[in-house]
Amino acid sequence: MCRRLWQEWQRGQRADPRLHSPVTSESRSDSLAYALAGCATVLRHQKNTRIMFLASATVMVAGIWLEIELRDWAILALANGLVWVGEFTNAAIEAAVNLSAPQLHPLARLAKDVAAAAVLLAALVASVVGALILLPPLLDRLG
Numbered sequence: 001m002c003r004r005l006w007q008e009w010q011r012g013q014r015a016d017p018r019l020h021s022p023v024t025s026e027s028r029s030d031s032l033a034y035a036l037a038g039c040a041t042v043l044r045h046q047k048n049t050r051i052m053f054l055a056s057a058t059v060m061v062a063g064i065w066l067e068i069e070l071r072d073w074a075i076l077a078l079a080n081g082l083v084w085v086g087e088f089t090n091a092a093i094e095a096a097v098n099l100s101a102p103q104l105h106p107l108a109r110l111a112k113d114v115a116a117a118a119v120l121l122a123a124l125v126a127s128v129v130g131a132l133i134l135l136p137p138l139l140d141r142l143g
Helices: 002-014 028-045 048-066 070-100 104-142
Strands: none
Touching: 028 048, 028 070, 048 070, 048 104, 070 104
8 A cells, every 4th residue: 555655656756747738837937927817817707706806805994994803814814815716716627627628518517516616615604704703893883
């Protein structure tokens, strides 16, 4: 068992992704440029990112207005980041599925539906986290 794991690990170490990709980054600045281009593409072409941006901004404004503590900011940032990472991952999965299965296929649909469900789950968790952190000071402020 351990020998097989070691052999698989070594095989993975020999696999050079640059040999199998038509475009690779030659520098850190190229990698950053590709990441920023991906970010711009998602923000421009994914409809739900506008809603997510509005929700993120609303949470930030509420946090500032309610003067929440640093620990609460960290938790909100993690929850918010989880949703954004989910959305970006969902967009990547959708693009890869569309490329690999241009015709409708049940497994392609399943992959896209599950990726979308992951974003929904992340958004629901972030909503609960936001409510737990923001509602008590909001009720104090309003009451």
